[in-house]
Structures are given as structure tokens and as C-alpha cells.
Amino acid sequence: MSEKQVSDVVVGRNSQAMTQAELQEAYYQMVLIRRFEERAGQLYGMGLIGGFCHLYIGQEAVVVGIHMELKDGDKIITSYRDHGQMLAAGMTPRGVMAELTGREGGYSHGKGGSMHMFSREKNFYGGHGIVGAQVSLGIGLAFANKYRGTDEVSVTYYGEGASNQGQVYESFNLAALHKLPCVFVLENNHYGMGTSVERASASRELWRNGEPWGIPGFHVDGMDVEAVRNAARDAVAHCRAGKGPVLLEVDTYRYRGHSMSDPAKYRQRSEVDEMRKNHDPIDRVRKELLNMGTTEDALKAIDAKVKAIVVDASDFAQTSPEPDPSELWTDVLVES
Secondary structure (H helix, E strand, C coil): CCCCECCCCCCCCCCCCCCHHHHHHHHHHHHHHHHHHHHHHHHHHCCCCCCCCCCCCCCHHHHHHHHCCCCCCCEEECCCCCHHHHHHCCCCHHHHHHHHCCCCCCCCCCCCCCCCCCECCCCECCCCCCCCHHHHHHHHHHHHHHHCCCCCCEEEEEECCHHHCHHHHHHHHHHHHCCCCEEEEEEECCEECCEEHHHHCCCCCHHHCCHHHCCCEEEEECCCHHHHHHHHHHHHHHHHCCCCCEEEEEECCCCCCCCCCCCCCCCCHHHHHHHHHHHCHHHHHHHHHHHHCCCHHHHHHHHHHHHHHHHHHHHHHHHCCCCCHHHHHCCCCCCC
């Protein structure tokens, strides 16, 4: 856990090593996200997924670590790179994949695609295509939690590229003013489209961005699911206690391009290879599980289970019927 922090609030102070069972669950969740995304990339290449498609490969430890500290009722909102958040929230691989292929069986009945699906049942409020716009909506979800008198929190994900958007700072002000229970999760994967964070941000300490409003900020190793979970534990507890928002800058890395149409020529292949070889979040958990006594056969069984789930989701996404044209009117207008 990084020593970087603002204020007297400390995340990771109550650090606890994950049990073998918890690590196995984290391994399962991360492998599921990765294999799902790999299959989505294949379907896109086959022309079965249209429009934009932003993959989460490499960043799996972020959402898995955060979601291990959430409970039913907590709200989630994110940007267009959203498949990992959906799966971590408990949305079915079938429903997510079918939305990617524009089918009736998708969560938005084929109308939302990769960037614009949601699930009221799982308290997942999107998938948003406008850079940084979801941050303001996230504090709205947090305001609703506070207004209703619950201890539920809003987890608002955004990237380092969005961190330079003006509405993010307007949201910081309102969240701090009203002490809203919002965990701002800044996923710093180092590239906003093709622009490195060094070329876009005057400050490299993005965890300090909320400091003018007194928002505690922390830097977290986003390639380590245990570090993310420990940070999330204290950040979520801070919000549930009515002490206001927290900002976590989670240092992560995406292996693929910004989207499926991005060849990622703005970085060296050796950079990606080094991250995969020495910092991969799934490999880290796999090694730790083996050291704890988990057998290779047990891990292979998890891998096989995930493969079957992803194949089933892929098959469903290709055989689910296309939506009826009348579906265009669904959810557009509610007459009271």
C-alpha cells in the first residue's frame, strides 16, 4: 500500500491478508472478466459486435478488489470501459454479451451496446460515453443514498483522462459540501486514448485532486487485488460512517488499445510485455494461491469453469433473437 495520502484518514490501516477462499474467489472473478473480454474482442473481429468496444484486460484487480467490500444496495457507475464492472456487480455474462451483439437477451434489449447498458436489479447505472459525465451522476446516486437515510455508498469510476474535466471538480465540491457517501475511483491506466498522463496532466499525483475540498485522497496499487480491497475497505467504511467522500487513485494498466479500433502505436510493445510479465494481477494471485497450497488441478478447474461460462455466453449472444423494432419505444417515455 502506498504511503501517499492526504489528511489524517488512512486507507489500508485495517489491512488484512485475504484468506485462501477469498483469493480463489478473486481469481475466479478476474479470470472471468479477462476471458469474457478476450471473447468479446474475438466477436468484434468477426463483425458480430458493432460500434465502440473498450476492453478491460489488465485492469481486473481494480473492480474485483473494490466489489469485495460492497454490499447489496451500493450503487455503481462508470465510463464506457464498463464490462468488468458489470460482471463484478453480478450481471450475467449471457446478458452482457448479448447486449454487446445487440440482441433481445441483452440488459438493454440490444439498444445500448457496449457503452450504454445498465441493471437496476444490480444497482449498476451505466456505462456512459461522455468522458467524465458519469462523475456528476455518481454524486447524484450518493445524494439519493443520503436523502433516504441509508448507509449505502456510490462507487464512481472514471479514468485519468476524465480527471481533467471540469464537471469532475464541480462534483468534488458538491460531494464535499454535503458529505456525500461517494467513493471516487480514479482508474489511472496511464493513457487517455493515445495520450499519456505525463502529456495531459500537470500534476502526477492525481490522488490529491480532491485536496482543495478536503477530500481524502490515496494512491493504490491497482495490479494487486489485495491492496485494492484493503483500500476499499477503509474508504467504504469512511463513507458509510457519514464522513463524506474519498478519492482512490488506483494505478493500473490496460493491455489492449483504447478501443478495438486503436492499434496502440503510441507505446512500445516492450512496455506492455513488461507489465504482463512482471505485474499481471491474475498471475500474482495464481502464484499466491499456489504458495498457500492450492493445487494446479484446482486452478485448472476454475479455468475450465470460466471457459464454459464464456462459451455459453458467446453462444447465447449469437442465438438470442434481434429486438423487435417496437423495442425502440421502450423506456423512452413514461406517461403518468
